[in-house]
Amino acid sequence: MNRDKDIIKKIAVYVMDNRLKVIRYLNSRGYASLSHNASLKEVNRAISANMFDEEFWNNFITFTMTNDGYSNWVVAAVQVVAAIGTAVNSMFIKA
16 A cells, blocks of 8 residues: 555656646647646646546556656556556446
């Protein structure tokens, strides 16, 4: 669980450190339509709106790997996000 929290924090730090790059990425891929001065809250909403889309995470990983210093934890982050998505999806199917 601590590993999961650590990875989620690293994703948050990445988004905070690279807000404009993330906004451009989300807009260029059609995941969002954010202004360049969108708040961090708006960026987080756009990411959360796509969090169960495996293609989104595959593309986001590729994007983050182009930024030095972040590629070391990206694979672990994807595993955590995928596990969360699978668990939530399973809950909806059972309901």
